Amino acid sequence: MKKIAFLFALAFAIIGCNNDDDVAVDAAVTFEFTQNWDGDPVTASNFNGASSYTNALGTTLTISKLRYLISGIELHKADGSTIKFDDYQLIDVTDVNSLKLNPTLRVPTGEYTGISFIYGFNEADNVSGAYPDLNAASWNWPDMLGGGYHFMQMEGKYEDANGALQSYAYHHGTARVSEGVFEQNYLSFDFERNVTISGDTSIEIKMDVSEWYKNPYTWDLNVYDTDLMMNYAAQKYMHDNGASVFSIGAISQ
Amino acid sequence: MKILKYFFGVLILSLFIACSSSDPDPIDPNEDYVPTPKPLAVPPIFKRLLPPPNIPADNPQTVEGVALGRKLFFDPILSGDGTQACASCHQPSNSFSDTNRFSVGIDGLEGTRNSMPIYNMAWSTTDKFFWDGRANSIEEQALGPVENPVEMHNTWENAVASLQSHAAYPEMFNKAFGTSNITKELTAKAIAQFERTLISANSPFDKYLLGEGSLTPQELNGFQIFMDESRGDCFHCHGNDNSPLWTDNAFHNNGLDAIITDKGLGEVTGDPNHDGLFKSPSLRNLAFTAPYMHDGRFATLDEVINHYSEGLVYSRTIDPLMKAVSRGGVHLTESDKADLKAFLLSLSDSSFINNPDFQDPN
Numbered sequence: 001m002k003k004i005a006f007l008f009a010l011a012f013a014i015i016g017c018n019n020d021d022d023v024a025v026d027a028a029v030t031f032e033f034t035q036n037w038d039g040d041p042v043t044a045s046n047f048n049g050a051s052s053y054t055n056a057l058g059t060t061l062t063i064s065k066l067r068y069l070i071s072g073i074e075l076h077k078a079d080g081s082t083i084k085f086d087d088y089q090l091i092d093v094t095d096v097n098s099l100k101l102n103p104t105l106r107v108p109t110g111e112y113t114g115i116s117f118i119y120g121f122n123e124a125d126n127v128s129g130a131y132p133d134l135n136a137a138s139w140n141w142p143d144m145l146g147g148g149y150h151f152m153q154m155e156g157k158y159e160d161a162n163g164a165l166q167s168y169a170y171h172h173g174t175a176r177v178s179e180g181v182f183e184q185n186y187l188s189f190d191f192e193r194n195v196t197i198s199g200d201t202s203i204e205i206k207m208d209v210s211e212w213y214k215n216p217y218t219w220d221l222n223v224y225d226t227d228l229m230m231n232y233a234a235q236k237y238m239h240d241n242g243a244s245v246f247s248i249g250a251i252s253q
Numbered sequence: 254m255k256i257l258k259y260f261f262g263v264l265i266l267s268l269f270i271a272c273s274s275s276d277p278d279p280i281d282p283n284e285d286y287v288p289t290p291k292p293l294a295v296p297p298i299f300k301r302l303l304p305p306p307n308i309p310a311d312n313p314q315t316v317e318g319v320a321l322g323r324k325l326f327f328d329p330i331l332s333g334d335g336t337q338a339c340a341s342c343h344q345p346s347n348s349f350s351d352t353n354r355f356s357v358g359i360d361g362l363e364g365t366r367n368s369m370p371i372y373n374m375a376w377s378t379t380d381k382f383f384w385d386g387r388a389n390s391i392e393e394q395a396l397g398p399v400e401n402p403v404e405m406h407n408t409w410e411n412a413v414a415s416l417q418s419h420a421a422y423p424e425m426f427n428k429a430f431g432t433s434n435i436t437k438e439l440t441a442k443a444i445a446q447f448e449r450t451l452i453s454a455n456s457p458f459d460k461y462l463l464g465e466g467s468l469t470p471q472e473l474n475g476f477q478i479f480m481d482e483s484r485g486d487c488f489h490c491h492g493n494d495n496s497p498l499w500t501d502n503a504f505h506n507n508g509l510d511a512i513i514t515d516k517g518l519g520e521v522t523g524d525p526n527h528d529g530l531f532k533s534p535s536l537r538n539l540a541f542t543a544p545y546m547h548d549g550r551f552a553t554l555d556e557v558i559n560h561y562s563e564g565l566v567y568s569r570t571i572d573p574l575m576k577a578v579s580r581g582g583v584h585l586t587e588s589d590k591a592d593l594k595a596f597l598l599s600l601s602d603s604s605f606i607n608n609p610d611f612q613d614p615n
Contacts, residue, residue: 048526048570064573129495132304136378138501140493142480155573167573169489171482226576227483 055213078111120151120186146174146182175235204249286431288315296454306375322447332405348538354549367549453605475596508565540601
């Protein structure tokens with residue numbers, strides 16, 4: 001009986017609070033990370049040979065791993081101010097929990113004009129060993145290659161010219177120019193998108209995987225399949241192709 | 254309105270107090286008993302680089318729980334004929350593995366997998382235990398061997414009855430869990446608490462990272478080979494200087510067999526794409542854990558290195574990180590192999606196997 005009275009009192013108190021002078025002026029934002037191959041959804045169910053893809057060069061390939069890092073997400077308000085999220089997200093297509101980021105920071109309701117984010121980490125954030133969860137995920141990029149963290153690991157198999165299956169490990173991070181000389185290799189994205197946030201909002205960040213092989217460099221897996229991390233040319237081709245990989249998809253409230 | 258809020262605040266507070274103090278559960282008279290908390294001692298290198306240890310909310314570490322778990326771990330009482338303890342196949346001197354390719358159970362039967370070493374379990378990021386990932390927690394893992402017919406070959410009903418009629422155990426369970434009514438779940442919880450205390454992070458390489466020790470030029474060169482994608486490329490699955498677990502805790506087919514006979518993870522998930530995948534073991538304490546691989550096929554570290562260097566064979570689910578498979582691997586030079594081995598051995602921690610807190614208390 002005491003417990004019932006307690007619950008009643010608690011419910012009444014909560015309702016009382018809501019009816020008080022607290023007017024909702026902020027909203028929760030969720031970022032949803034989706035992947036597609038030229039428009040067709042790519043999920044873990046497509047991995048390990050369940051689906052084959054043909055890249056721009058015409059090479060048939062499968063995917064067994066796709067992990068990538070997004071950081072520095074910002075929402076831009078119509079009044080010129082910016083909402084900055086401290087979060088970073090290691091997306092692993094085989095881990096559904098990683099496909100959504102729910103920042104603790106809430107955003108003011110109102111008019112917004114765009115969203116920006118970083119693929120990978122920028123120089124300031126790409127510090128070797130600085131993130132325990134990424135360390136535990138073995139996401140580190142070797143110090144001999146500039147250190148910090150991987151930006152992406154995409155792996156699988158492709159058919160070579162003889163029809164034999166070969167492995168590829170399309171791993172992206174800081175580019176090593178020469179011994180001890182490194183070049184930043186992340187990508188900043190800034191998308192204009194007018195949206196009125198009036199309540200809790202979900203924003204889709206899309207990756208078109210096919211773009212990694214397409215534009216401007218037509219990727220040849222027969223040339224660049226493995227041992228790409230220390231390969232400066234391959235790292236820069238990845239960087240250049242990455243510019244057309246991401247887009248903003250559905251925004252729902 | 255403020256007065257109303259204050260009134261409800263007082264009301265809620267008083268009800269909380271009333272609920273907690275005057276509503277004892279009549280089933281368990283020891284509900285209020287709290288064993289002595291004993292948080293894990295997190296080593297400095299883990300504190301610096303890794304997330305906090307993963308302790309389940311329903312099985313906190315306690316002095317009494319760990320003591321009970323330690324006694325159980327070394328006590329053959331859990332086996333069908335009272336001859337075999339957890340420690341029979343998980344010996345401290347072997348980093349809690351044993352020296353056999355396949356361990357032998359109480360009936361003289363061999364298993365099909367190599368006994369896994371036990372350490373740093375609270376940092377197992379994927380919560381998948383056994384070589385094939387079939388247990389989802391350490392507690393669940395600890396339940397397995399007692400009833401396994403090629404291991405301890407007992408029933409839990411019988412094991413619990415033996416514990417219940419023992420002179421010391423009922424009181425030890427009472428001190429650990431507030432009840433002397435022994436169950437298999439509480440037994441597994443106690444063993445899991447002890448296992449979580451088995452922390453190894455004091456190898457020469459750890460001391461080097463902490464600035465407390467140095468490595469030989471050969472060991473340092475071996476580390477470079479380990480981290481070089483075109484030579485060892487060990488780090489993608491086995492950690493690195495910023496990921497000191499020395500495992501990714503994930504599952505891979507590392508090119509051992511052209512025809513998969515032991516499906517490993519695939520047997521558990523039913524997914525043929527998981528056939529031949531096994532959990533990456535940590536590279537700590539290799540000096541004590543021979544033989545190697547899920548089936549203990551390699552007696553020495555040299556054989557392991559030779560496998561990755563020139564012994565890889567293709568199968569459908571082989572991990573893409575196994576490279577140059579058509580040539581058997583990347584063909585390290587003999588000098589590189591020797592240096593890599595020297596580095597690997599610098600991850601062995603003799604203070605771990607000699608830790609008095611981890612030895613047989615019985």
